[in-house]
Amino acid sequence: MKLNAVRRNRIVNTSRIIREVWTTRSISRVDLSRRLDLNKSTVTNIVNKMLDKNLVLETTEGPSTPQGGRKPVRLEINRNYGYILGFEIRPESYTVVAVDILGDILFSRTESVFISAENFSETFFRLQSELETELAWIGRPLIGIGLGCSGIIDAPKRIIRASIPLNFSEPFDLYKEIACRSKVPVYIDNDANCCAWGELTFHRTQNLQNFLFCLIEFRDVAKSKIPEQTAIGMGISINGNVYYGRNCSAGEFRSIQSSSAGLKGQVSLDNNRENPIMEEPEIVEHFIRELSQHLALFVNTFNLSQVFIGGDLGPYITERFRTVLNDEIRRNWPYDEHVDCEVRFSTLGDKSVAYGAAGLVMNRIFIDLEVLEAEDMERFGSLELVGNDAD
Numbered sequence: 001m002k003l004n005a006v007r008r009n010r011i012v013n014t015s016r017i018i019r020e021v022w023t024t025r026s027i028s029r030v031d032l033s034r035r036l037d038l039n040k041s042t043v044t045n046i047v048n049k050m051l052d053k054n055l056v057l058e059t060t061e062g063p064s065t066p067q068g069g070r071k072p073v074r075l076e077i078n079r080n081y082g083y084i085l086g087f088e089i090r091p092e093s094y095t096v097v098a099v100d101i102l103g104d105i106l107f108s109r110t111e112s113v114f115i116s117a118e119n120f121s122e123t124f125f126r127l128q129s130e131l132e133t134e135l136a137w138i139g140r141p142l143i144g145i146g147l148g149c150s151g152i153i154d155a156p157k158r159i160i161r162a163s164i165p166l167n168f169s170e171p172f173d174l175y176k177e178i179a180c181r182s183k184v185p186v187y188i189d190n191d192a193n194c195c196a197w198g199e200l201t202f203h204r205t206q207n208l209q210n211f212l213f214c215l216i217e218f219r220d221v222a223k224s225k226i227p228e229q230t231a232i233g234m235g236i237s238i239n240g241n242v243y244y245g246r247n248c249s250a251g252e253f254r255s256i257q258s259s260s261a262g263l264k265g266q267v268s269l270d271n272n273r274e275n276p277i278m279e280e281p282e283i284v285e286h287f288i289r290e291l292s293q294h295l296a297l298f299v300n301t302f303n304l305s306q307v308f309i310g311g312d313l314g315p316y317i318t319e320r321f322r323t324v325l326n327d328e329i330r331r332n333w334p335y336d337e338h339v340d341c342e343v344r345f346s347t348l349g350d351k352s353v354a355y356g357a358a359g360l361v362m363n364r365i366f367i368d369l370e371v372l373e374a375e376d377m378e379r380f381g382s383l384e385l386v387g388n389d390a391d
Contacts, residue, residue, distance in 0.1 A: 086358030196235030198356030
């Protein structure tokens with residue numbers, strides 16, 4: 001279904017209004033009109049449709065005018081409008097979170113299950129059905145699902161191009177095989193990119209622009225059946241959008257030391273050790289230092305404002321990472337002035353990817369409504385928000 005210019009313009013304006021209400025948390029119609037440079041009738045028409053669909057609520061909690069009198073009516077997103085499921089998919093397990101549209105986690109779980117290319121679709125629909133039934137107590141509808149997994153993911157087209165852990169050696173068209181068959185919109189992205197989407201979406205009031213999210217996971221080799229004990233992925237945000245690169249492989253990482261030594265892993269560690277990395281302080285120190293040197297190069301080359309570190313790292317590694325990374329950023333910078341880059345750590349631990357996958361969905365169906373496929377708009381009900389061409 002193609003959208004004409006009038007419909008497309010209405011979608012863009014609706015998306016901008018939803019984004020502004022969601023970001024500011026509370027705003028009047030007058031302020032919407034002024035901030036977005038839209039005439040009052042356009043704002044009123046769109047807001048009325050949002051009120052009819054119960055997406056926004058009216059409140060009177062704003063300050064009164066200097067002359068006194070009635071407090072102005074303000075708008076805020078209705079957090080009870082629905083919930084989103086975000087998944088991290090791993091070969092040996094999954095983590096899922098249910099998130100309301102303001103970003104609060106309502107439910108979370110990690111469960112062991114074997115997932116691969118062979119049973120990916122079957123497992124998805126089984127989990128979707130089971131969770132919808134189990135989460136009936138939330139009392140609001142499921143409005144979207146996000147998936148995060150390692151590999152090369154063409155997120156705009158929703159295609160898994162390759163994933164070594166999940167054994168995808170041929171492209172898998174998730175849009176055709178899953179999204180088109182689901183009653184709610186379904187999106188997918190690389191796990192580290194999902195983490196970046198989570199920061200952009202649920203911390204939108206901070207106006208994050210240029211940053212890097214480094215996702216670190218220490219694997220149990222016996223359970224995951226993957227030879228490397230470490231997994232590193234990077235989500236890159238440029239000007240407030242996740243950067244994918246020409247072939248959607250931006251963020252794939254391998255250290256210079258590892259490739260120079262002819263090693264297969266992402267960092268120059270011996271992957272034949274019997275003990276987990278976390279139990280060997282010298283190996284942990286080597287890992288932190290090597291990775292920090294590369295992160296420092298990226299920070300200074302691209303003049304990044306923040307580096308986010310995510311994963312279930314533990315307090316010791318977190319504090320040591322902060323010290324070493326700040327040290328390497330200063331060491332890498334050739335000038336005298338201080339490098340203004342904030343090192344931050346995700347507080348969600350092993351939920352970072354699943355939470356970010358929910359953020360990806362939130363961004364698609366609310367924040368960037370204009371990029372939705374027409375079929376997704378119909379599935380989500382967005383066409384009702386923008387009205388008919390005859391309106």
